[in-house]
Amino acid sequence: MSSDKHNVQSVTRALVLLETLAEDGAGWRLTDLARRTGLSPSTVHRLLTTLQERRFVQYDAGRQLWSVGQQAFSVGAAFGQRQALVAPALPHLRHLRDLTRETANFGVLDDGEIVVMAQAESREIVRAIARTGGRAGLVNSAMGKAVLSAYAEDEIEAVLALPDGRVRAIAGRAAALRAEIANASAHGYATDNQNGGKGITCVASPVKNAAGDVVGAISVSGLSARMTAERLPIIGAWVAQAAADFSATLASGRTLRSVREPGRPASNDAPEVRR
Numbered sequence: 001m002s003s004d005k006h007n008v009q010s011v012t013r014a015l016v017l018l019e020t021l022a023e024d025g026a027g028w029r030l031t032d033l034a035r036r037t038g039l040s041p042s043t044v045h046r047l048l049t050t051l052q053e054r055r056f057v058q059y060d061a062g063r064q065l066w067s068v069g070q071q072a073f074s075v076g077a078a079f080g081q082r083q084a085l086v087a088p089a090l091p092h093l094r095h096l097r098d099l100t101r102e103t104a105n106f107g108v109l110d111d112g113e114i115v116v117m118a119q120a121e122s123r124e125i126v127r128a129i130a131r132t133g134g135r136a137g138l139v140n141s142a143m144g145k146a147v148l149s150a151y152a153e154d155e156i157e158a159v160l161a162l163p164d165g166r167v168r169a170i171a172g173r174a175a176a177l178r179a180e181i182a183n184a185s186a187h188g189y190a191t192d193n194q195n196g197g198k199g200i201t202c203v204a205s206p207v208k209n210a211a212g213d214v215v216g217a218i219s220v221s222g223l224s225a226r227m228t229a230e231r232l233p234i235i236g237a238w239v240a241q242a243a244a245d246f247s248a249t250l251a252s253g254r255t256l257r258s259v260r261e262p263g264r265p266a267s268n269d270a271p272e273v274r275r
Contacts, residue, residue, distance in 0.1 A: 013037075014047045016039075017037060017044065017047055018056065018057070018068065021057060027066060029066075030066065054071055056069050056072045057069045057072070076133065085216070086106070089106040089117070089118050092218065092242045093119065093242075096218065097122060099238050100235055101124060101222075102128065102227070102235075103119060103221050103222065104119065104218065105118070105220075106119070106218050107217055107219070108215055109147055109214065110135075112138060114136045114138065114217065115133065115135055116136070117132065124222075128200045128202075128223065138159055139160070141202070142192035142204035142221075143219050145177075145190035145192065146204035146206045147214050148181045148184075149185040149190055149206060150206040150214045160174055188205055188240035189203055189204060189239050190203070191204075191232060191236070192204075200222070200223065200224060201221070201223075203219060203220050203227070203232060203236050204218065204219035204239060205217060205219075205240040209251070210250055210252075218246060219239065220235055
């Protein structure tokens with residue numbers, strides 16, 4: 001029994017290390033990882049070398065930095081494939097990026113938060129970038145408010161009543177938040193000024209699956225200096241149309257197929273979106 005408990009503890013610690021490594025793609029020194037996780041340097045080194053053998057982490061000997069490895073990316077990418085959403089989202093994101101010249105994002109709803117799953121990065125020299133795999137709250141992000149705008153009133157109130165940390169930002173501004181959600185529902189898109197990052201403005205619309213359930217949102221994010229009040233309605237209309245087009249793609253009924261079934265393709269590459 002004690003051996004089982006030790007094994008579980010080791011797995012938990014290894015996962016904590018992976019989560020910490022994912023916080024900064026530039027890499028971590030071993031001593032910084034130990035300090036951040038509260039583990040001893042020897043324990044961190046032992047776990048990292050084990051993860052390195054399986055290619056879940058990699059080590060840059062020149063800079064003495066540890067970072068997420070190829071296998072961790074492959075496992076994480078399987079989440080997007082399982083959602084059967086990332087591949088069909090990309091043509092819509094690229095089209096939206098080209099229309100607005102800003103970064104286009106797609107996030108899915110997961111455990112009461114938005115997880116960024118795909119992105120078409122702006123070609124501008126100075127641009128907004130959201131980390132793929134990063135999370136945002138429903139009440140303090142444009143994508144989150146876009147999702148809430150498609151909810152029924154009782155569902156919105158249930159989210160606002162959640163006691164956990166995901167709704168910390170609504171303290172003292174619940175009425176204003178309800179007005180923002182109602183406005184997003186009326187116009188088809190939600191906005192967020194600088195909540196996601198200093199000097200960044202985001203516009204988002206909800207995405208629905210074939211059953212009509214909200215699965216996430218499409219957004220455009222850029223510098224507030226370029227995303228002006230005069231330009232937001234135009235961008236909002238483009239984002240709402242892209243979300244509607246993506247929802248129509250999902251409603252076409254294409255589903256993810258298993259690689260374990262002979263004669264069936266492994267992925268769900270969507271057909272080219274013709275404009």
